[in-house]
Amino acid sequence: MNYQHNVQYHSLKNKIVAITGGASGIGEELVRAYVNQGARVAFVDLNREAGEKLAQELNCLFLLCDVTNIEQLKSAFAQIASQLGDVDILINNAGSDEHHQLKDLTEDYFNHSINVNLRHQLFAIQAVVPGMTKKGGGSIINMGSIIWMRGRPGRVCYSLSKAAIHGFTRSLSQELGVHGIRVNSLVPGAIRTAKQDAMWAKLNPAAVSQFIELQALKIRLDATHCARLALFLGSEESCGCTGQDFIVDAGLSVN
Numbered sequence: 001m002n003y004q005h006n007v008q009y010h011s012l013k014n015k016i017v018a019i020t021g022g023a024s025g026i027g028e029e030l031v032r033a034y035v036n037q038g039a040r041v042a043f044v045d046l047n048r049e050a051g052e053k054l055a056q057e058l059n060c061l062f063l064l065c066d067v068t069n070i071e072q073l074k075s076a077f078a079q080i081a082s083q084l085g086d087v088d089i090l091i092n093n094a095g096s097d098e099h100h101q102l103k104d105l106t107e108d109y110f111n112h113s114i115n116v117n118l119r120h121q122l123f124a125i126q127a128v129v130p131g132m133t134k135k136g137g138g139s140i141i142n143m144g145s146i147i148w149m150r151g152r153p154g155r156v157c158y159s160l161s162k163a164a165i166h167g168f169t170r171s172l173s174q175e176l177g178v179h180g181i182r183v184n185s186l187v188p189g190a191i192r193t194a195k196q197d198a199m200w201a202k203l204n205p206a207a208v209s210q211f212i213e214l215q216a217l218k219i220r221l222d223a224t225h226c227a228r229l230a231l232f233l234g235s236e237e238s239c240g241c242t243g244q245d246f247i248v249d250a251g252l253s254v255n
């Protein structure tokens with residue numbers, strides 16, 4: 001996409017970047033954007049077909065991994081370090097926005113939702129911090145969501161995971177700042193992806209125009225809007241920023 005050529009961050013060239021959930025949706029755009037900056041990108045995903053196709057197209061490293069399996073996640077990060085070197089930039093992107101009612105909540109579903117949306121972020125951070133510490137710094141970007149700010153119904157588990165990301169981002173920024181490691185969260189609003197298109201078409205086709213009515217900016221956001229901010233947060237241009245939440249929602253959460 002053209003926007004990727006508008007800004008070139010020299011500090012991203014040859015940086016080693018690890019992205020979870022990079023095979024499709026916002027993650028795919030993050031992979032494309034960082035490759036375009038000359039970074040050396042590795043991504044993990046459980047979608048083998050899409051992952052292998054993207055890695056072949058962009059000549060980057062794909063590892064098949066279910067991030068809810070912490071042993072698999074640790075092994076994938078060990079492989080990234082041995083094949084590319086210690087990670088400079090980690091983007092904790094994998095997640096799954098599923099609708100669920102309180103009445104249907106089971107212990108298994110609760111655990112699944114936390115595992116797919118929250119737990120892996122901490123273990124991925126744990127895996128990259130020793131290497132970043134050796135290198136004298138790094139940038140960690142945790143994908144949050146405005147979901148909990150808007151208090152939407154039917155998403156209690158997803159909301160609680162995404163709210164928790166704000167808490168641990170602030171805490172870890174203090175714990176890791178001494179090593180030069182920055183920890184921020186990137187907080188998307190209503191971002192158009194293939195999965196979101198399919199979900200809203202099924203649930204409520206009118207909801208998409210409702211998003212735009214509620215937003216201050218009357219544009220349909222897509223993954224490129226998130227990628228622009230993710231490049232900035234990974235680059236040296238954001239060297240003074242840590243412990244913060246950076247919202248990309250065209251003003252939706254302010255309404």
Ligand SMILES: NC(=O)c1ccc[n+]([C@@H]2O[C@H](COP(=O)([O-])OP(=O)(O)OC[C@H]3O[C@@H](n4cnc5c(N)ncnc54)[C@H](O)[C@@H]3O)[C@@H](O)[C@H]2O)c1
Pocket residue numbers: 020021022023024025026027044045046047065066067068092093094095096097116143144145146187188189190191192193194195196
């Ligand atoms: N799209 C939006 O409107 C929106 C809004 C707010 C926050 N977000 C957040 O942005 C991130 C990306 O969302 P998206 O819309 O691109 O989602 P998506 O479902 O389109 O893509 C998610 C990617 O993660 C992968 N993935 C899912 N579960 C996995 C697992 N267990 N192990 C490994 N990979 C797994 C999927 O295969 C897919 O490639 C998520 O953290 C999501 O919560 C998205």
